[in-house]
Amino acid sequence: MKVTNQQIQDMYTCMKKIRAFETKAMDVFAEGSIPGFVHLYIGEEAVAAGVCQHLNDNDYITSTHRGHGHIIAKGGDLKYMMAELFGKSDGYCKGKGGSMHIADASKGILGANGIVGAGHNIATGAGLSISYRKTDQVCVCFFGDASTNQGTFHESLNLASIWKLPIVFVCENNGYGISMSQKHHMAIKDVADRAVAYGIPGISVDGNDVLAVYEAAGEAIKRARSGLGPTLLECKTYRHRGHFEGDPGTYKPKEEQESWLEKDPLFRLAAYMTDTNIATRDEILKIDAAVDKEITKAVEFAMESPVPALEKVVEDIYSDIIEEVRVR
Numbered sequence: 001m002k003v004t005n006q007q008i009q010d011m012y013t014c015m016k017k018i019r020a021f022e023t024k025a026m027d028v029f030a031e032g033s034i035p036g037f038v039h040l041y042i043g044e045e046a047v048a049a050g051v052c053q054h055l056n057d058n059d060y061i062t063s064t065h066r067g068h069g070h071i072i073a074k075g076g077d078l079k080y081m082m083a084e085l086f087g088k089s090d091g092y093c094k095g096k097g098g099s100m101h102i103a104d105a106s107k108g109i110l111g112a113n114g115i116v117g118a119g120h121n122i123a124t125g126a127g128l129s130i131s132y133r134k135t136d137q138v139c140v141c142f143f144g145d146a147s148t149n150q151g152t153f154h155e156s157l158n159l160a161s162i163w164k165l166p167i168v169f170v171c172e173n174n175g176y177g178i179s180m181s182q183k184h185h186m187a188i189k190d191v192a193d194r195a196v197a198y199g200i201p202g203i204s205v206d207g208n209d210v211l212a213v214y215e216a217a218g219e220a221i222k223r224a225r226s227g228l229g230p231t232l233l234e235c236k237t238y239r240h241r242g243h244f245e246g247d248p249g250t251y252k253p254k255e256e257q258e259s260w261l262e263k264d265p266l267f268r269l270a271a272y273m274t275d276t277n278i279a280t281r282d283e284i285l286k287i288d289a290a291v292d293k294e295i296t297k298a299v300e301f302a303m304e305s306p307v308p309a310l311e312k313v314v315e316d317i318y319s320d321i322i323e324e325v326r327v328r
């Protein structure tokens, strides 16, 4: 699959945006500015960036508790995201959802999700809706390795396969479900092997190599758009932080952490870009500076946004859409 220098630069910008957003979220959480939990995506940026490079605004994604990266890569607005993390009224969910409940229907972002395995079903529903409407949209379902032990994963892959739904199931295999390493939560090494049970392609790639992710995701998305059905794409990666902020991650062996830090996807891509003359060091630093500026603005926006009034807690509980359906 052909990739242009411009697309490579765009993927770098996207990964840098995720890294900078997450690093800022880490800092403001440590200062006590963010209520609730934050699960950071640092180290896994190449997966969201490489996959979403192929998507349009009207394609769908479903996400997880570790969702900031997916939302940024799908075009989510950093200001509204940051305000949501701060629990402020200008946030995506008016400050009532927080980190794990960010959605933007205008961009096909069907929501981050605190329920492990729930995105699989939402993606299958979105895929079914696309196939009913006969459009060329796709839905990408992002999820972690441990979530593939949930019944929802198996039910969803089965239905998506038999109905040839336009879905790409993207497993971000970071080797852990909270503190439990993969070798203690499943008896196989490659999650992609699970595809065999549903008669669909199962591909495993280096999830810290954005070009490998881009290539494999491109094939899977092409297949889905052309009506050939779903693919299970496993991207092997690693989270640099603990499961959530506050988890010191002492269960991760030091040598393991060091070996993955050497494979940092952002630094790897920057090195590739300079080695192959796609960008100079100065050009990369310019991108970094522009991204940092955008993040600073997002934090200012979040800090200036008002705390929601107490009475707002009882608003937005029932959907107007349900009211409309009832009236009809």
Ligand SMILES: Cc1ncc(C[n+]2csc(CCOP(=O)(O)OP(=O)(O)O)c2C)c(N)n1
Pocket: 065, 066, 114, 115, 116, 117, 143, 144, 145, 146, 147, 148, 174, 176, 177, 178, 243
């Ligand atoms: C249905 C459900 N069971 C358990 C949990 C608690 N929980 C939160 S994250 C997590 C592990 C998820 O691991 P994985 O799917 O590999 O994603 P990762 O955190 O590694 O990105 C668990 C068990 C939950 N949120 N929802």
Ligand SMILES: [Mg+2]
Pocket: 144, 145, 146, 172, 173, 174, 175, 176, 177, 178
């Ligand atoms: Mg995991």
